[in-house]
Amino acid sequence: MRLSPRIEGIGESATLALDARYKALKQSGVDVVGFGAGEPDFPTPEHIKEAGIAAIRANFTRYTAAGGIDELRTAIADRLREDQGVRYEPAQTIVTSGAKHAIYNVVQALCAEGDEVIIPAPYWVSYPEIVKTAGATPVILECRESEGWRIDPERLKRAITRRTRLVIVNSPGNPTGWIGSRDEMQSLVDLANAHDFYVLSDEIYSKLAPPKTFVGPATLPRATDRVIVVDGVSKAYSMTGWRIGWAIGPKPLVQAMLRFQSQATSHPSSVSQKAAVAALRGDQSVVRTMADEFEKRRRLMVDGLRRIPGFTLAEPKGAFYAFPRVSTFFGGKVGNVVIRDSASFAETCLDVARVAIVPGAPFGAEGHVRLSYATSNDEIQRGLDRLAEFARSIERPARSTPPAIHG
Numbered sequence: 001m002r003l004s005p006r007i008e009g010i011g012e013s014a015t016l017a018l019d020a021r022y023k024a025l026k027q028s029g030v031d032v033v034g035f036g037a038g039e040p041d042f043p044t045p046e047h048i049k050e051a052g053i054a055a056i057r058a059n060f061t062r063y064t065a066a067g068g069i070d071e072l073r074t075a076i077a078d079r080l081r082e083d084q085g086v087r088y089e090p091a092q093t094i095v096t097s098g099a100k101h102a103i104y105n106v107v108q109a110l111c112a113e114g115d116e117v118i119i120p121a122p123y124w125v126s127y128p129e130i131v132k133t134a135g136a137t138p139v140i141l142e143c144r145e146s147e148g149w150r151i152d153p154e155r156l157k158r159a160i161t162r163r164t165r166l167v168i169v170n171s172p173g174n175p176t177g178w179i180g181s182r183d184e185m186q187s188l189v190d191l192a193n194a195h196d197f198y199v200l201s202d203e204i205y206s207k208l209a210p211p212k213t214f215v216g217p218a219t220l221p222r223a224t225d226r227v228i229v230v231d232g233v234s235k236a237y238s239m240t241g242w243r244i245g246w247a248i249g250p251k252p253l254v255q256a257m258l259r260f261q262s263q264a265t266s267h268p269s270s271v272s273q274k275a276a277v278a279a280l281r282g283d284q285s286v287v288r289t290m291a292d293e294f295e296k297r298r299r300l301m302v303d304g305l306r307r308i309p310g311f312t313l314a315e316p317k318g319a320f321y322a323f324p325r326v327s328t329f330f331g332g333k334v335g336n337v338v339i340r341d342s343a344s345f346a347e348t349c350l351d352v353a354r355v356a357i358v359p360g361a362p363f364g365a366e367g368h369v370r371l372s373y374a375t376s377n378d379e380i381q382r383g384l385d386r387l388a389e390f391a392r393s394i395e396r397p398a399r400s401t402p403p404a405i406h407g
């Protein structure tokens with residue numbers, strides 16, 4: 001069958017594919033530990049669920065405005081003002097079916113063939129694919145583990161061309177847990193002004209960051225009309241299945257997204273929109289409670305991984321992932337299976353150790369694997385024990401003597 005060339009070049013989401021395999025194994029009764037999922041294991045808080053139920057009972061089940069109900073757009077602007085101290089009008093917000101959809105809409109509204117979008121690596125798997133759906137070109141900017149994955153302004157400057165239209169930043173970052181400093185964010189905003197491009201700030205993990213660590217680029221001097229904030233309820237309020245996200249930014253861009261959305265998906269679920277209002281207007285201590293729990297789990301995961309010989313790890317500062325390097329195992333064997341790369345490492349780990357992890361390659365960082373610690377302490381400990389056993393079972397190739405360096 002002949003498909004559109006734009007769609008032919010797009011891969012399936014590696015994280016969703018792995019999650020599907022993990023869920024199928026679990027459903028068939030296999031005892032498998034899941035470190036693959038990018039979603040909190042907590043239930044959606046009661047008052048938010050009740051708001052959804054009340055919306056159904058009140059027959060709030062019809063079409064809404066394409067950009068979302070006014071009540072929610074106002075709640076989004078108010079929450080951003082309260083959390084970050086920046087003022088936006090409700091008309092500068094658009095409600096979408098999840099943050100991924102908001103990113104998709106921004107890229108569709110802003111980018112076209114010939115445009116370049118700079119994506120710091122490691123990156124969330126969907127960014128390059130979303131850019132390709134618009135016919136634009138992803139330009140990958142390598143960040144270094146030895147530098148804590150920070151965005152080096154000099155290297156960023158060298159990646160900028162006349163075609164640069166957008167830079168996508170994600171702090172706290174999936175998969176590395178990097179949190180951008182004020183200086184990093186300010187130089188990004190300054191470069192955006194100097195070279196006339198936009199910054200998409202994906203802030204989906206920001207509410208879960210340790211207090212006073214997250215710096216929103218929209219709050220910085222000279223950010224007005226340069227920064228587009230994307231966020232949603234998925235991670236902070238444990239609402240991944242409700243599918244509510246949003247974008248906030250310059251009015252003409254939001255209006256373009258609104259026109260596009262009105263022809264594509266109309267609007268996000270009416271019931272979910274009401275639940276999202278309850279999330280944003282309700283007691284915010286539910287977010288802090290989950291964030292504190294993630295903090296404890298982070299310690300357990302980081303300390304446990306560092307105790308496994310062969311795993312090396314730059315400490316994640318936020319989000320809920322660890323992204324260790326496992327390349328010392330490459331070339332090793334488990335039985336007859338050769339571990340060649342991060343994909344075969346993750347696959348063998350699932351087959352042999354029954355632990356679901358995600359290879360680093362789809363995040364633009366071969367040599368690493370991603371482990372989500374959005375699961376219970378007992379599961380984390382069980383998974384760590386299995387990983388240690390798995391690492392021990394890999395027959396590693398004898399280290400060759402490094403060549404002598406002359407001169």
Ligand SMILES: Cc1ncc(COP(=O)(O)O)c(C=O)c1O
Nearest residue numbers: 038098099100124174232234245
């Ligand atoms: C960095 C990042 N952005 C966006 C999303 C998508 O969030 P949503 O479920 O609201 O579409 C995810 C989900 O894993 C993510 O990790």
